[in-house]
Amino acid sequence: MTFEEYAAARLPALLRYATVLTGERALAEDVVQEVLVRAHARWRRIDEPESYLRRMVVNEYLSWRRRWSRVVPHASVGLPPSDAPDHPTSHADRDALRAELALLPRRQRAVIVLRYYQGLTDAEIADALGCSPGTVRGYASRALATLRVSPRVHLTQETR
Amino acid sequence: MNRTEEDLLLALRADEPGYVAPAPVLAAVGRLIVRRRRRRITVAATLGVLAVLAALLVPALSHKPPAPPATPPTTPATPTSRPALAITVREGDVNGTRFNVKFLSKNLQAFNVSSTAPAFQGTLMVYVQGRPLHEKYMPVDGAPTVTVAGRPAHYAVRDVPPTGPATHRALVWEWAPGGWAILEQSEGVPQIGLPPVLAERVEFGPPVVTRVPLRIAHLPAGHELAGVQWGYFNVSFRTLPTGSEPATTVYMYVLPTRDVDSLTAEHQNLTVAGHPSKWVPTNLSQYVDMGQCTLQFRTLTAPNPPYLEELVRGITMAPDCVSEATWFPATSSIAGGN
Numbered sequence: 404m405t406f407e408e409y410a411a412a413r414l415p416a417l418l419r420y421a422t423v424l425t426g427e428r429a430l431a432e433d434v435v436q437e438v439l440v441r442a443h444a445r446w447r448r449i450d451e452p453e454s455y456l457r458r459m460v461v462n463e464y465l466s467w468r469r470r471w472s473r474v475v476p477h478a479s480v481g482l483p484p485s486d487a488p489d490h491p492t493s494h495a496d497r498d499a500l501r502a503e504l505a506l507l508p509r510r511q512r513a514v515i516v517l518r519y520y521q522g523l524t525d526a527e528i529a530d531a532l533g534c535s536p537g538t539v540r541g542y543a544s545r546a547l548a549t550l551r552v553s554p555r556v557h558l559t560q561e562t563r
Numbered sequence: 564m565n566r567t568e569e570d571l572l573l574a575l576r577a578d579e580p581g582y583v584a585p586a587p588v589l590a591a592v593g594r595l596i597v598r599r600r601r602r603r604i605t606v607a608a609t610l611g612v613l614a615v616l617a618a619l620l621v622p623a624l625s626h627k628p629p630a631p632p633a634t635p636p637t638t639p640a641t642p643t644s645r646p647a648l649a650i651t652v653r654e655g656d657v658n659g660t661r662f663n664v665k666f667l668s669k670n671l672q673a674f675n676v677s678s679t680a681p682a683f684q685g686t687l688m689v690y691v692q693g694r695p696l697h698e699k700y701m702p703v704d705g706a707p708t709v710t711v712a713g714r715p716a717h718y719a720v721r722d723v724p725p726t727g728p729a730t731h732r733a734l735v736w737e738w739a740p741g742g743w744a745i746l747e748q749s750e751g752v753p754q755i756g757l758p759p760v761l762a763e764r765v766e767f768g769p770p771v772v773t774r775v776p777l778r779i780a781h782l783p784a785g786h787e788l789a790g791v792q793w794g795y796f797n798v799s800f801r802t803l804p805t806g807s808e809p810a811t812t813v814y815m816y817v818l819p820t821r822d823v824d825s826l827t828a829e830h831q832n833l834t835v836a837g838h839p840s841k842w843v844p845t846n847l848s849q850y851v852d853m854g855q856c857t858l859q860f861r862t863l864t865a866p867n868p869p870y871l872e873e874l875v876r877g878i879t880m881a882p883d884c885v886s887e888a889t890w891f892p893a894t895s896s897i898a899g900g901n
């Protein structure tokens with residue numbers, strides 16, 4: 404598959420994923436744009452573009468947030484209105500949860516998104532972030548505590 | 564407040580946009596690719612001018628012997644004719660199938676292979692003559708018999724899907740007497756069978772030197788080059804201690820420094836051969852900052868292993884280590900690459 408074919412077919416999915424990861428549509432577009440430009444230069448060496456690009460998006464987001472935070476106060480980073488269909492219950496709390504997610508340190512947020520939204524195992528997350536599974540569990544634990552989310556008992560590392 | 568993981572998942576999904584507009588992003592990507600390509604061409608042209616100036620200033624450089632006539636591309640190369648970091652398999656597009664070098668050592672050439680007709684994504688491995696076939700790639704009972712360019716071939720690595728007939732992930736043949744070639748489909752790719760026509764697109768020719776983003780003047784005593792791998796943003800080198808037991812493998816990756824920046828967790832600041840360095844115990848890695856690119860040494864059990872200072876002291880980075888246009892020929896730049 405050529406780069407152009409891949410980009411045309413998978414760009415919407417990448418943008419959705421990056422938007423969830425970053426919490427901001429504009430930032431997601433910037434991150435995906437940069438990732439695609441860099442992937443184009445290396446396209447013929449990329450074995451599995453799907454997992455590779457998603458990993459690039461995470462790393463680009465982590466470094467991007469660092470650069471971004473130098474010039475933009477963290478508290479001013481706002482959430483866009485959600486495009487998701489409305490749900491009858493828990494709307495207010497969900498918005499509160501989204502706001503709290505946006506305030507998480509970037510690596511904690513990345514771990515939460517990769518674990519719950521992407522459904523990756525801690526080992527896969529560790530590989531993507533370049534750290535150990537123990538570190539991933541530490542980030543997840545701190546993030547869940549901050550968000551006041553009770554992890555399910557049966558969702559242990561062994562079963563994930 | 565008792566929030567559950569389901570609440571968390573719903574909150575994340577609420578951030579998922581129902582509609583995205585890929586067209587403006589795609590257009591911006593196209594513009595940036597063109598702009599960066601122009602910048603690379605400018606750099607390459609500048610280097611070309613410098614090379615011409617050097618040739619004029621040093622007359623000996625312009626008196627190279629004429630290149631030997633090209634050998635027909637399908638002639639198999641003998642093991643002795645291929646330097647460790649050169650390829651004898653034709654790279655690029657061959658009748659709609661792309662071959663791109665992935666890994667080289669003195670015994671093995673490996674290539675990423677992708678094709679649209681027939682659809683295929685996987686790896687080609689070409690071993691030198693005399694290397695025994697790995698047990699994994701031995702013939703599978705009951706597999707159909709095939710030939711590749713008139714030579715006997717066989718299928719290996721049987722997959723038994725939950726439904727449908729068993730398939731085979733690898734096609735194995737002798738590219739030359741005693742020299743095995745293996746075409747293996749990637750894991751996770753739907754099986755389409757492995758028609759011998761794909762293997763027949765593997766063409767051999769005279770050695771072609773590959774390029775790398777750095778020079779390694781010498782390897783530390785007791786180490787030898789095990790191979791070079793071309794990856795996403797890295798080129799890795801492995802060295803094997805030859806005089807100690809148990810042998811450990813040293814992996815070295817070349818990464819753009821901007822990518823490494825995001826990977827630094829808890830670390831200890833060090834210096835290696837005058838370069839700033841970080842030891843990151845959670846990665847079992849030591850990063851050595853070489854400017855535009857960083858060297859990552861894996862998989863270490865402690866910082867500053869004895870060979871590191873000596874190895875790094877002999878390393879010179881390419882002028883632009885993320886642009887292949889400025890990379891060095893591997894055979895003459897990597898100690899042990901010939």
